[in-house]
Amino acid sequence: MNIGMVCYPTYGGSGVVATELGHALAQKGHSVHFITYDLPMRLDRFQDNIYYHEVETPRYPLLEFDLYPLALAGKIVDVARYETLDILHVHYAIPHAVSGYLAKEMLNHNNPLKLVTTLHGTDITLVGLEPTFFPLVKFSLERSDAITAVSGFLQEKTNQSFGQDLRIDVIPNFVDTDYYKREECLPLVKRLKSHGEAVLMHTSNFRAVKRVQDCVRILYEVRKKMPARLVLIGDGPERSDTERLCRELGVIEYVTFLGKQSALPELLSSADIFLLPSQQESFGLSALEAMSCGVPVIGTNIGGLPEVVEHGESGYVAELGDIDRMARYCTELLSSPKKLAAFRERARLRAVEKFNIHQVVPMYEKLYNDVIAGRS
Ligand code: GMT
Numbered sequence: 562m563n564i565g566m567v568c569y570p571t572y573g574g575s576g577v578v579a580t581e582l583g584h585a586l587a588q589k590g591h592s593v594h595f596i597t598y599d600l601p602m603r604l605d606r607f608q609d610n611i612y613y614h615e616v617e618t619p620r621y622p623l624l625e626f627d628l629y630p631l632a633l634a635g636k637i638v639d640v641a642r643y644e645t646l647d648i649l650h651v652h653y654a655i656p657h658a659v660s661g662y663l664a665k666e667m668l669n670h671n672n673p674l675k676l677v678t679t680l681h682g683t684d685i686t687l688v689g690l691e692p693t694f695f696p697l698v699k700f701s702l703e704r705s706d707a708i709t710a711v712s713g714f715l716q717e718k719t720n721q722s723f724g725q726d727l728r729i730d731v732i733p734n735f736v737d738t739d740y741y742k743r744e745e746c747l748p749l750v751k752r753l754k755s756h757g758e759a760v761l762m763h764t765s766n767f768r769a770v771k772r773v774q775d776c777v778r779i780l781y782e783v784r785k786k787m788p789a790r791l792v793l794i795g796d797g798p799e800r801s802d803t804e805r806l807c808r809e810l811g812v813i814e815y816v817t818f819l820g821k822q823s824a825l826p827e828l829l830s831s832a833d834i835f836l837l838p839s840q841q842e843s844f845g846l847s848a849l850e851a852m853s854c855g856v857p858v859i860g861t862n863i864g865g866l867p868e869v870v871e872h873g874e875s876g877y878v879a880e881l882g883d884i885d886r887m888a889r890y891c892t893e894l895l896s897s898p899k900k901l902a903a904f905r906e907r908a909r910l911r912a913v914e915k916f917n918i919h920q921v922v923p924m925y926e927k928l929y930n931d932v933i934a935g936r937s
Contacts, residue, residue, distance in 0.1 A: 562591045562929055563644055565637060565674075567661065568652040570601040573766055574846040575681035578711070578734050579652040580604050585737075585922045587611045594640050598629060614640050630656035637664035641674050648929045650677045654684040655694055658701035665704075675932045678705040679732070682843030682864070683770075685710075685719050699723050706932045709925075712865025715843040730928060733868075734844045735921035738913050741853035743830045750792075750831035753817060758790040759783075759895045762832035762856070764825070764847050765839075767797030772861075774799065774806050775838035775884060779859075781810045782888030787895060791816045791836075794828060829854040833901065834891055840881055842866045852876075853912035857904035859890045869916070875908040 564586060568579035580603040583593040587610035594612045595601060604613065618632040637649060637660060649664070651657035658678040665674045678701065683689075689698040702708055702723055709732045710716040716729045746754065754760060761780055765771040773793065780791040793803070793816065800818070807813040822828060829835070835851035837860035844865040848858040852869070858876035860866050870876040877890040894901045 562586075562647045562926075562933075563594070564591055564929070565594045565596055565640055565644075565646045565649040566652075567596050567633065567637070567649065567657045568601060570597045570599040570604075571766075574734070574844070575653045575679075576601050577603060577846060578679075578681070579650075581735070581737065581918070582650075582922065582925060583611060584608060585918055586926070589922070589926070591926075592644070594644055594646065596633065596636055596640055598633075612644075630660045631663075633657070633660040634663040634667070637661060638667050641668055646674055647933055648675050648677060650679065650925075650929075652679045653681050654678055654698050654701060655688050656697075658705060659697050662701050662704045675706045675929075676704070677707045677709065677928065677932060678702060680708065680710045680715055680719055680729075680843075682711070682715065682841065685715060685722065686841060686843065686864075690722065702727055707928055709928065711844040712868050714865040714868065718843075730924075732924045732928070733916055733921060734846050734849060735916050735918045736846075736849050736853045736912055737918045738853050738909075741826050741829070741850050741912070742909075743855050744827045746831045747824060747827045750828060753790060753792065754831060756788070756790070758788040758815070759833045759891075760790055760792055760831055761834050761836055761891065762792045762794070762829065762851070763836045764794035764822075764829075764850075765797070765837075767795050767799040767803070769799060770839055770841045771799070772838045772840055772882075773803045775882065775887075776836045777803060777806050777810065777812065777816065778884045779836060779838070779888045779891060780815065781812055782884060783891045783895075784812065784815065786892045789815070789891075789895070792819060792828070792832070793817065794819045794822050794825075796820050825850060826854055829856055832856045833895060834859055835876075836860065836887070837866065838881075838884075838887060839863060839866070845869050848876075849912055849916055852908035853916075855905040855909040857894060857901070857908050859887050859894075869911075871907070871911065875904060875911045 616636045842864045862878035879886040
């Protein structure tokens with residue numbers, strides 16, 4: 562198949578899912594055309610059958626506002642015509658599904674381009690609910706040939722907010738368990754671990770919804786009971802306030818800010834526990850990546866996270882902001898090597914058995930085929 566893939570190229574789960582899906586499909590012989598304004602974060606290695614089409618938004622003094630959604634629609638038309646796309650798969654509804662619909666309308670109606678929209682989270686639970694965006698999201702979903710959501714939670718939310726009539730397939734996020742596996746620790750991590758402290762780890766885009774500061778508060782509580790260190794990976798708007806909180810609580814020397822990193826399997830392999838105390842999480846891809854490296858997750862019982870982390874099996878989930886409970890779960894696991902080992906094993910097993918790339922990518926291929934065959 563010739564597949565057009567539209568996503569945000571920035572540091573974030575939806576872009577990661579789109580890129581990893583593109584890699585997997587290309588490996589299976591499909592041609593995958595990424596259409597976006599910058600090279601997607603994980604598209605930095607050459608691979609046969611992957612093409613990148615950059616969207617340029619023309620500037621002109623009169624055009625005070627960013628016209629990216631229109632430029633994207635124009636570029637999709639161009640790529641669809643010359644690369645004879647069979648499918649356009651857009652990730653994150655705003656504005657991609659709208660641009661996709663517009664492109665579809667501009668193309669040949671005898672052989673219409675099929676539009677698949679994958680919902681990732683805040684496109685439905687936050688941004689899509691803005692009164693100005695709501696009708697656009699609703700319309701573009703109604704006009705998509707297929708809609709997928711990354712969790713049962715997001716499927717339900719979308720139906721509640723945008724109409725029970727919408728058919729939404731749940732295709733969960735996935736992980737390459739051959740890549741995300743326990744690796745030899747990096748020298749840096751070995752150094753960190755040499756102090757005999759337990760390592761708590763968190764990776765995110767440091768947006769407010771991730772509640773990175775709760776990770777610091779959890780560390781503060783855990784350190785009352787045992788030596789521990791927090792390793793924070795990623796960067797974003799909450800970083801300065803998080804650093805400030807570390808100083809206020811007097812734990813700054815036990816917190817390592819690594820910024821954005823790509824050697825995630827090596828880093829995750831050094832963690833004893835992964836923390837994800839988010840306020841919103843339609844799935845929690847970072848939790849799955851940690852689990853695939855055999856790291857149990859302690860997070861919130863929010864959104865789709867409990868569909869990924871089985872409470873009391875591969876990790877624990879607690880109420881949003883319940884720092885004491887999350888810290889207690891940490892100390893409970895860290896003080897019982899036998900229990901920690903069992904959780905590690907089950908975390909890895911869950912990733913392999915339920916969210917393995919080899920199981921999930923065929924679900925997308927089947928959906929594409931169904932849509933091409935005429936499922937409306
Ligand atoms: O919705 C967002 O805030 C952004 C999006 C992203 O691009 O990172 O994150 C969502 O999609 C990920 C991949 O499907 C999920 O793992 C995240 O849980 C989800 N984030 C939220 O729901 C807040």
